[in-house]
Amino acid sequence: MAGYRADWQSPLANPLAGVDGASGTSDQFTVRYQSATDCLGNNVAGTPPIAVNVFSIANSGTPAVPNLFCDGDGAGGTAGQPLVAGVEDLQILYGEDTDAIGDGIANQYATADAVNMARVVSVRVQLRLRSPDDNLTDTVTAFGDRRIRRVFTSTVTLRNSMVNRANLP
Numbered sequence: 418m419a420g421y422r423a424d425w426q427s428p429l430a431n432p433l434a435g436v437d438g439a440s441g442t443s444d445q446f447t448v449r450y451q452s453a454t455d456c457l458g459n460n461v462a463g464t465p466p467i468a469v470n471v472f473s474i475a476n477s478g479t480p481a482v483p484n485l486f487c488d489g490d491g492a493g494g495t496a497g498q499p500l501v502a503g504v505e506d507l508q509i510l511y512g513e514d515t516d517a518i519g520d521g522i523a524n525q526y527a528t529a530d531a532v533n534m535a536r537v538v539s540v541r542v543q544l545r546l547r548s549p550d551d552n553l554t555d556t557v558t559a560f561g562d563r564r565i566r567r568v569f570t571s572t573v574t575l576r577n578s579m580v581n582r583a584n585l586p
Contacts, residue, residue, distance in 0.1 A: 419540075420451040420577035423465065432577065433511055433537060435529030443474040443507040444529070446540075450577070453487025457498050471497070474507050485544065504547045510573070512539035523577070538552070541572045 418430030418534040432439050434447040434579055448470050456463055456470040467488040477499055488497030512523025513532040523539050525532075548565040 418449045418452070418577070419575050421452075422577075423451055425577070428578075429467065431534070433534055433540070433575065435511065436448050437528045437530050437533075438508075443505075444509045445471065445473040445507075446509050446529070447471045456487035456500075457489040458497075461490065464487040472496075472507070474504055483547070484550070486556050501505065501546075503546050506543075508543040510541040510543075511537045512541065514538045537575065538578045539572055539574045543568060544571045545569075553568075560573055 420429045420454050432449045434443040438444045442480045451465050452468040453466050455468045461468045471488040475486050483505045484499035485501040486497040487500050510526040512526050513536045515524040521538050545568045551562045553565050554563045
């Protein structure tokens with residue numbers, strides 16, 4: 418949805434932004450697109466309404482559990498809400514179309530501070546999830562507990578990127 422507008426010929430400025438986490442911490446990213454509601458279902462003001470959703474990792478609950486959060490900007494004023502429990506880490510790499518052809522194909526994947534966001538055509542999202550229980554293995558893991566962890570990675574094309582729009586027939 419990053420950069421989506423009903424009038425595709427009127428591009429949306431800054432549809433995607435990222436913040437690289439410090440060494441050993443999670444990244445954060447922001448997605449902007451035209452929508453009447455944000456990621457929390459809150460109504461978004463404006464004509465046309467532009468939703469701004471910030472995704473990050475934070476602890477919540479007792480005992481504290483790491484979660485993937487979304488903080489929307491809707492008029493409801495609701496604070497960020499957990500979307501998925503047990504997400505320990507979020508790492509984002511941005512696929513940048515760096516060649517002169519401008520073919521919409523990522524030539525490199527790099528962190529937010531190392532790419533030109535106007536040339537980003539895809540995003541590689543990596544999430545590390547952990548089991549809720551601390552007694553699932555016989556041995557203590559590298560994380561100092563006995564939880565099971567798994568990393569999930571997905572690469573998503575940004576169909577509404579300026580580079581991809583330039584290649585429309």
